[in-house]
Amino acid sequence: MHIHIPGICGTFMGSLALLARELGHRVTGSDSNVYPPMSTLLEAHGIDPGHGFDAAHLDPAPDLVVIGNALSRGNVEVEAVLDRRIPYTSGPRWLFDNLLCHRRVLAVAGTHGKTTTAAMLAWILEREGHAPGFLIGGVPGNFSMSARAGEPGGFFVIEADEYDTAFFDKRSKFVHYGPEVALLNNLEFDHADIFDDLAAIERQFHHLVRTVPGNGRLLVAADEPALDRVLARGCWTPVERFGSAPQAAWQLEASAGGFTAIVAGQHYPVGWTLSGEHNRRNGLAAMAAAAAVGISPQAAARALQAFRPPRRRQELRGRVNGIEVIDDFAHHPTAIALTLEGLRAERPQARLIAVIEPRSNTMKLGAMKARLPGSVASADRVWWYQPPGLGWQVEEVARDCPVPASACADSAALIEALAEETGPGDRIVIMSNGGFDNIHERLLVALRERYPQQTEDGEA
Template sequence: MNKGALLDPAWNVAPDAPRHIHLIGICGTGMAALAGMLQQRGFEVTGSDANVYPPMSDFLANAGIEVMEGYRAANLSRHPDLVIVGNVVRAVNPEAMELARRALPYLSMPQALAHFFLADRTPLIITGTHGKTTTSSLLATTLHRTGSSPSFMIGGLVEAFGRNYHLGDGPYFVVEGDEYDSAFFNKVSKFQHYRPHGVILTSVEFDHADIFADLDSIKASFAEFITRIPKQGVLVAHSDDPVAGELAAAARCPVILYGTGSHCHWRLTDLHAQGLISEFSVYHHNHLQGRCRLPMPGLHNSLNGLAVIALMTHLGFSFATVTAGLAAFEGVKRRQQIRGQVRGVTVVDDFAHHPTAVRETLKALRLAWPANRLIAVFEPRTNSSRRAVFQQAYANSFHQADLVCIREIVPLDTVPLAEQFSSRRLAVDLCAQGIEARAFADTDTILSFLDENCQEGDVVVILSNGGFDGIHERLLTLLSQGI
């Protein structure tokens, strides 16, 4: 039986003055961004992936980066100076096997990001179970508005830049700090490599059930990361979240607490929502600083904005400068993004998939559209959401919705059926609470149901961390055909 590649740890290094860098698994969001940054720095960049299709294939082609479709040993025949291995790659991958045979230098994606881009910058790391992409985008865009010319690498497309990475000339590098593991040979959370100076910690909950056994194992990884913040750095922690507050207490650097409680250094009060815009008062050490306007709905987004205020004022920016930047935020794709409106039906796209994220997203949309029927369409797609571990939690996440459509899961091959999530059971549980809910076998049946049942004024929010079979545009097309 083939046990896979046995990579020599001695070759897990960055060589001096590499010229040709090859990325295995190049079409992942983070890997494609890294490829673009390396190419911008002047390296010859190639890559390979099993699935090469738009939009990443178009992005890489436009950047002039050669991409080989399919994983093959021959893809390393040009003997690159360095190979970067994405975390989608397993030890049995033929290129991983060839990498071991050729004894080429190799790094994981976060190791490479740290080596090539963070060593000479001031890394600002946004981490936590929820809100990483939105908060990173808020921070990077607001720094940009101040003329600070930040660099960033984020898990979503930032509207102000039209991409998920940027290399600026300023001192700051904003990174979304993911707790997922780095590579098959580097089984530590990605953020352990990121040399933090300033950190925002939004929340800590159980997630990623495929790699973490329980909440304690996740807490241990975050705790280790916090110890990496130097004494001259800073941790901005959301103290409304009990685990984040607990972990922050052990930091060896200055800690700034933000939230809604009276003990917070930075406190949010008097939240007012008008459509997709939120306004709130900001207090620092119980002294009113002023009002903040944010073009995003919901308490959770306002708290993300408050975290940016706390970090940036610590870095020396004025409150007025920061709030002006937040007010001009253009958004980030797949975070409460309106995809279109047809026949009076508004279709919203959101990345939410964890039970807490689903709950907070629906609360925010209810604030934005208090009088409209809110239809939630949910695809349980992640390794965690397809497990029964969140079955009951999801039953408590859809209270703001008037109608819930749940797609049946694609079963996990490695998990017993009894331990997998049941869309039908969730529908039954929601109906028992008085919430109309249905489970559907596939995307086509959901679309047929929505086409027949959507009414003028409805807000349909699509909740998935994936493409959901193009349901957004397909729904808009169906609705337009019915005019």
């Protein structure tokens, strides 16, 4: 079957394209925002991500068009599909009908940490010999792809996103997945472009809860009031809690170089190199979800010791003259704060410089603007970048920051300023949910030009 996927470079749709290709379909695609790592991942698997939308991409007509949720009425390919009566569906619906209905699905939901926690869970299952299928919104460090089909009847780990499904289906994606195990990691307001308030998101999370069978399992964070309200709407599935609250079955105890999971009075230490309390919580959640399908805490702890985070999650892109350039996907105030707090705790004496591009749909609307200044308190210096289409001026946030902050609308000028003001031992963390004009590699080039006698590790 020939499947065409408009919006193919989105993390979900790109991963779906890899699955369709693995299942034997011919896959083509198109997108207006083509950038790594998804574009290079698709090309590596023989899928052309296309450049721009064009009705000619539908000549001759494909057997099926799987339409991404980033596409709306008015898009030339959407209009051509409707005008020509070409069969179409949404990504989540295609995924369930062609793959998930034949798998034991473990769904990881929450405002933050979905990608990392799903990657942890998939890796635990992998290390225990289950060879799970998975679809993760990033490229996990322990795997070479963001998605694979797995075997019929086997486990499938999916990052369960609350964003809407398609222009013709405004339900959250995760209501299509039919999980045996659902992990609810946290919940706060986000996606202001489609949700009016937190209550609207809670309603969608309860729709997910309604789909989990009575012989399945819900793993729920113990210290999240919004998730308590979700369960209060009704629950028909056994629930296990994880976190630091007294009623949690899975307790977290932080330790230097990792954490300890405490279950039924037993202690299971995990040693790793990840920074931040949020990653410890993600690890605990993954252990609890793995236990729900029979993986012992000891085995899960061993697997996590070899876990490598997904790309763009505190990913070190390079080091020049002792200056580190780190890439991170954080784009919500809570995620920004947690990331910076983790990096600060990891190396308290290092100068920490945050470079932030507020480019998500929620950020463009300004819904989180008031919370942004406080989110950077753990940094020593902040640069706010003004992307095209932002509905407000980043200077407004820079003025209110508790640490020295500047605003810039020119990526070249920003790179020049960073190269000039940084020195050995500094850590530059660049935060964006987009390509950010390839600023990471361009900054590394600028640093190499500034310090031509230095090697990548900073030694002459």
